[in-house]
Amino acid sequence: MSNLEELIQLLTLERINDNTFVGQNYQAPWGRVFGGQVLGQSLHAAYQTVSKDRMAHSMHGYFILGGDLSIPITYEVDCLRDGRSFTTRRVVAKQNGKAIFNMAASFQIKEDGVEHQITMPNLITPKKLMNSLEQIEEMKTTDPDSYNLIKLTHPKVFEFKPVERLTALLAKDGPPFNHMWMRATEKVKADLPLQQQLLAYASDYNILTTASLPHREELRKGKTFYASIDHAIWFHRNFKIDEWLLYTMDSPSACNSRGFSRGSIFDRNGVLVASVAQEGLMRSTRIG
Template sequence: MPTREAAADILHLHVDGVGRFHADGGAKNHIGTIFGGRLIAQSLAAAIATVADMPITSAHVYFLAAGQVDLPVEYRVDCLRDSRRFANRQVMALQEGQAIFTLMAQFHAPEDGFVHQHAMMPDVPPPEAVMPLQQYVREMEAQIDLSAIRNFSGAMPMEMRPIAPERYFMERTNGSRDFWFRLPSAVMVDDPRLQQCLLAYASDYWLGGVMAIPHVFPTNGRELLISSLDHALWFHRPARCDQWLLHHTVSPSASDGLGLAQGQIFDREGRLIASTAQECLLRRLSSPV
């Protein structure tokens, strides 16, 4: 299935000076603005350019204002700490001088330590046995919400294969949402830290929507405006984004116009690759977006 942006485009930054970069806005998301995952990935790529060797261990971001796709994005990297084992960076993304996004990232040089994993991968079919999202939308066009056809029938940020999609396309349940994803063009990326950037890009897609599933169809449409406010990502183990990964997502709470989503990303062998969390604006609408 076609994807909206290639890995090389997502990661491409123009160098303007020490700790200063800029990039294009890329493709629009559902509400006509820059896809948040692109801002996360490019901010991390900018931070990586200022840190030698160490992989990223975590990133915490806030979306401050909508990014406009027809304007360049400026990235400013500030060095907060450099030590033998750790580095910390803060990245600010701006358009026309206005801050639209900020990121804090931690880097850590791997060392011998304790190892465990208590998180269990859900028992789901392999991706080869799951229908691509666009195919499901086409086949169920007469039965599903019009916003699903608008948002999910064309090219998307990644290849997507949702598990049991009827549970959230046609039912209002309190369950989780699981889906396989991959970015095939990531096969051309060799640097493990840039693969982390691409995983961060992918981690922002379809995470927040799980919080709307008990209430309305979980995408921007005539009943719902959903928009990311912050995003957190912890990297546990290396992985490649050209390979299938499973994102297991749940929403423990929603109230006062906000919702919380949490996720776990597994590889096909059941290893926990990353943990995610996101707060979103969850606004009920009475007229079309």
């Protein structure tokens, strides 16, 4: 994925009929369909069946099977409900007739009501931080395998600036907290639905890593298989994906080869724009 236009084309599905869409795959270097791609594409499919006055406020997805990069994905939308204020959609993603992912999304008209939010943590601003690729340069000689893997899998269309020193975070055991500034590397002239689809794509980066932080030394002893199991996003307020967003992540629990993580996404003004939750598989060949 070399530029923003390629990502937008990836998320923009071909319409087959009123409720069926087909999407292509980002050729992920790890050999399986990227979860963020399916999240963004499924939200795009749902949006195509919803009236323009309704915006997504939540989506909940389950990854059922690993996706095959060589096979396009068919998205089937089930129009469950069209109410006066809320619209509900279910989306099933399939390859070779088998479901690999399903998602439920809810949309709402704009309404006035009471408001509150948690406070954004007071952290170093992105201007004073190196991006993730700059931070890992010292690993080029000390840990070339990890260095090459991060370079290979880093998305060019987004810039990430870790608040905690990335090399230390990945090398030694630490508390399950992770803070990351992120933004698109190009200007995005898009309406809110596409902004949300791009954020859904980006939200799958770094969050599962948070659940591994207390166990880095043990997990690095053998080969560990990581995969998203489920992923939920709540969209609270408008935002722009090409402006810095702070992704604050924590992991309350890891057990039974699963890690659970939560995330809050703030804009530069401290406005909480979205919340994320994910459980992922962390299966080590050395444990069990």
